[in-house]
Amino acid sequence: MKKSVIIIAGALAIGMLDVILKLLAITSFKPDSEVLSWPVDLALHKNPGITGDTMIPLFVVIPLTVVIIALLVRFAWLKRVANKMQMTGAVVVAIGAMGNLVDRFINGFTTDYLIFFRLSAINLSDILIVAGAILLLYYNESIPQSTK
Numbered sequence: 499m500k501k502s503v504i505i506i507a508g509a510l511a512i513g514m515l516d517v518i519l520k521l522l523a524i525t526s527f528k529p530d531s532e533v534l535s536w537p538v539d540l541a542l543h544k545n546p547g548i549t550g551d552t553m554i555p556l557f558v559v560i561p562l563t564v565v566i567i568a569l570l571v572r573f574a575w576l577k578r579v580a581n582k583m584q585m586t587g588a589v590v591v592a593i594g595a596m597g598n599l600v601d602r603f604i605n606g607f608t609t610d611y612l613i614f615f616r617l618s619a620i621n622l623s624d625i626l627i628v629a630g631a632i633l634l635l636y637y638n639e640s641i642p643q644s645t646k
Contacts, residue, residue: 587633594626
């Protein structure tokens with residue numbers, strides 16, 4: 499249980515840092531259309547869609563995200579005893595998804611600020627989603643323990 503609490507507390511701290519960095523990006527960072535440093539730079543990228551700037555209207559993305567977060571919370575609740583690390587993974591994904599959901603709701607886009615190789619723009623909420631998904635997959639009961 500301690501490991502789960504530490505991971506979730508860390509994810510919440512990262513989520514709060516993400517809010518601060520998104521605010522800084524909107525108010526202070528140069529736009530990503532300007533010449534950027536290589537391989538990593540801090541710049542404002544307004545992602546109007548989902549992964550890779552894939553355009554999906556907000557009236558679809560926001561309700562879908564709410565449903566996914568609700569399903570993740572339900573899954574976490576059901577796994578709280580049987581598989582604490584899967585519960586933890588679901589909570590971490592939900593925290594990341596909530597960070598991007600709030601951003602979309604307030605700004606109408608997701609604020610990305612970590613620009614890699616002048617090609618890829620992400621934020622800390624995206625990192626939480628990926629890290630949580632890795633935990634979910636790694637601690638999946640259907641994968642034999644000998645392959646982990």
